């Protein structure tokens with residue numbers, strides 16, 4: 001991977017200072033090498049360094065360069081399916097571990113922020129999931145009933161009350177999850193990474209891992225300019241997973257998620273939109289999601305096809321989606337537009353793999369990795385610190401290849417416009 005600058009975004013303009021990192025230029029040894037310095041890798045590094053392990057993090061670019069520094073920053077403690085469905089995939093014990101991990105995930109993020117005093121505009125005001133069509137109203141009903149049964153605080157908001165809470169009449173039904181919230185995601189990632197460094201982790205940037213090789217009972221991890229001899233290697237590469245670990249990239253489909261920020265809004269309009277500070281995301285396949293940020297802007301996102309958000313169709317999708325959701329913002333300038341790669345999995349669940357002794361990989365958050373990447377990093381650290389695979393909240397599973405990976409990148413890109421048509425038909429006819 002070539003060295004790339006941090007993606008320009010509202011977050012890169014407003015984040016806490018970047019973490020100065022050197023390239024790995026020597027041959028060193030460690031207990032654990034973590035590949036990727038996003039939320040997942042930084043959380044794992046933090047937990048392992050806290051227990052006194054010798055931790056090295058290798059990042060192709062700089063901490064937060066991947067999706068973690070570009071996300072909407074929404075902290076959403078809910079899976080895409082019901083607990084029953086999750087248990088039908090994973091079995092009762094493992095399934096309920098995952099369900100509980102979701103239920104507690106937002107609290108885990110906000111208590112970490114507090115514990116390590118991470119300066120990242122964290123707000124736990126609640127999250128609205130809005131129905132874009134009648135069929136989705138039924139799905140929300142099913143989800144709310146099922147998740148309430150397993151202990152998630154989730155309720156309904158409808159009609160005028162929802163219109164007031166959204167500042168728009170676009171949606172008539174939503175679920176409200178009060179534990180949800182938001183962070184400035186680049187500051188959050190940098191905060192986790194700085195905490196890991198202060199506990200002794202060594203973080204190297206511009207150090208793309210080219211290969212890993214088994215050496216007796218250890219591993220040799222090699223970059224262009226150095227190497228690390230280690231007992232454990234942990235892949236935290238999510239939507240940026242390459243072919244270093246054979247087969248891992250076939251388990252996910254990297255989809256592009258887009259973000260934009262409006263110019264600062266007139267006071268009156270800013271106060272009218274999402275007045276209680278809720279975040280929101282709707283039920284479209286080509287999701288619309290957004291929130292307010294403190295300098296009087298609205299941040300709005302959807303799916304797209306170009307990670308740099310340079311394609312006209314992507315820019316149009318952002319302007320049209322924003323105006324459809326908040327008609328009062330029609331014609332407002334989007335001063336920042338950016339994108340990045342998320343990892344979609346066939347069962348829409350995150351996965352933890354241990355394909356060989358000493359290798360772990362945690363990925364596949366399906367667009368909800370701010371909370372679940374934070375959880376996954378901790379769980380991988382627990383495995384390394386001696387917890388048996390059977391006792392982990394997220395079970396160790398075998399690779400399961402993603403169907404869309406059989407097709408070319410162009411075919412994958414066609415998925416977004418196709419889903420968009422399906423969303424529109426559903427909105428019109430159900």
Ligand SMILES: Cc1cc2nc3c(=O)[nH]c(=O)nc-3n(C[C@H](O)[C@H](O)[C@H](O)COP(=O)(O)OP(=O)(O)OC[C@H]3O[C@@H](n4cnc5c(N)ncnc54)[C@H](O)[C@@H]3O)c2cc1C
Pocket residue numbers: 035036037038039040041058059060061062064065066067068069070071072073074075076207208209210236237238239240241242244256257258259301338339340341342343363365366367368369370371372373
């Ligand atoms: C635009 C956008 C909006 C999103 N909005 C939300 C949201 O509101 N809420 C939510 O929960 N989730 C959201 N997501 C998803 C969320 O950001 C991700 O799930 C999460 O950040 C994944 O974190 P991670 O640490 O696992 O991976 P990443 O942050 O993607 O980090 C992976 C890192 O691995 C590095 N890497 C890859 N290969 C190598 C190698 N060979 N050697 C060294 N380093 C390597 C990459 O450089 C990268 O920095 C969004 C994503 C995007 C792109």
